[in-house]
Amino acid sequence: MITTTRRRLAATATALTLAAALTACSDAAEPAAEPPAAAATSSAPEATGATGATGATEASEHNDADTQFAQMMVVHHQGAIEMAERAVDKADSEEVRALAERISAAQGPEIDEMNSWLQAWGEEGPQDADMGGMDHGGMDMGGMDMQSAMTELEGLSGAEFDRAFLEMMTEHHRGAIEMAEAQLADGANAEARDLARKMIDDQTREITEMENLLRNL
Template identity: 45%
Template sequence: MTSRILTRRTGLAAVAVTTALVLAACGGNGGEGHTGHGSSAAPGASATPGAPGAAHNTQDVAFAQGMIPHHQQALEMAELADGRASSARVKDLAARIEKAQGPEIRTMTGWLRAWGAQVPMAGMDHTGHAGMSGMSGMMSDADMTALKKATGKDFDTRFLSLMVQHHRGAVEMATTEKDKGRSGAAKAMADGIVTAQNAEIKEMKQLLGTS
């Protein structure tokens, strides 16, 4: 009898030790897992940096979709200067506008594709409808027709006056992006647009004699 009792107690003790070890192991793994999750990701941060759609918001999309056709019209205006302007400074300004805004269009197009958003087609505004005159600073069809018909000093004056208006619209759009956007790259471009185009507005007003 004594032998059976001792054997039974030994078996129970072994089971208790084994159970304690298993529970300790499970508790340790659970604690490490919780700590790992808490330190590696904030609540709601499911997208990895660099993944398509990460680190941007609807304002970033609206900025790119609006600024692409806005830039496209500026390029159309600038391309007219080479054969129509009489001022070398106007021609130089137009060339700088082309050099700056062409690459920005390509960059913003890449963003929209990465974000799975619609890329505006030439001749369409940020709402996706033909005709872009409703956007801030955009020229009407009548404005563009008159500019195409102008030459010499008349062209210079029309071009500078219209481009000042156009640049002001771009600065307004870029300022909104700086305030409300999320994408670091888009906000950086917006900041560059504000700086560069404000400087060009000042330069154009000087050429017009209105500064």
Template identity: 55%
Template sequence: MSTTVRRAACATAALTLAATLAACGGGAPAGTAPRPDRATTSTTQPLDARHDETDTWFAQMMVVHHEGAIEMAGLAVDRAATPEVRDLAQRIADAQGPEIALMSGWLAAWGEDAPGGTDHGGMDHGGMDMHGMGQDEAMGSLDGLDGVAFDRAFLDLMIAHHRGAVAMAETELAEGTHPDAMRLARTIVDDQTAEITEMQNLLATL
């Protein structure tokens, strides 16, 4: 085989090999940026940080609201005369503790103030009000009661407290944007509406 023919054959083989490697490896030509993996492509703002003012308000307010419910529930676990009331109070505390941790985590991820680190003027917003009483007044009114009188007062106040939580959650569903916050809001509406019915039924038996 002549030198000219051998060179032509080598060149043809090299071109064929290069084309094959490119097709199999999916690599980008030299000097170009690699194609980003669609599953790991990042935006200028992570998904867990995309939120609006309503999401922030909901998380901050609901943390404080849940803390109040747990305080009231803890008193009922110790003081309620009716086993059903004590059981309900324990379930409220058990459910709302993890939700506080969840919402506190969101606020940290979003770069927003925790409830204790900001001034919540007008914090009540209808959600903290229980028949004209704030948290301290409600706890004071319960502290002077015992027996069935305590149970009835606790249920009455917790119904009002739950209604406030439902109202705040409905605001989040109407105006919020963060998917996880909206899912929690829906859970709060469903769970606390069911508990309101349970408490109303308990009141009717006392």
């Protein structure tokens, strides 16, 4: 009887030992859970895509003030380039010719940039838009419109031409600054507002240069 009991106890102990060993093997074979950091990394491409879509939306966002700024400033810049090119041909002073060349070189690319905005926004270019109700501030130079100003310049030469050009371009720049300040007050598009700030800085600096040139004529 005692021998039978001992055999049963030994069998039970053996079974318990085997079960413990199997449990340990099962725990070792089970793969570790994915750490939270790995899961966060896998979602990164989706987040990047969302940011890109938001950036595109912000770039196309605009209001009527942005549209009018681009349309009017294209026309305004075209007038400045026309005057500047005439000064490159006729100016008596090398400093005036150099200034005129810089004005033309700077405003040409800005015209291209603003036309590209209008196209991306689905808005009309200045050649197609009804400009009648828009503020044409800055196109008036000492009581003259662009056509009258160009006619006046054609009839001048030497120092008289230089003085007239500098006076007219100074007024023209002041008009551009007014238009840029209106854009900063009312516009919504970030790129257009950035360009307006640049125009204010650039043309304020050029006004100072032209005033200095005038004092030396």
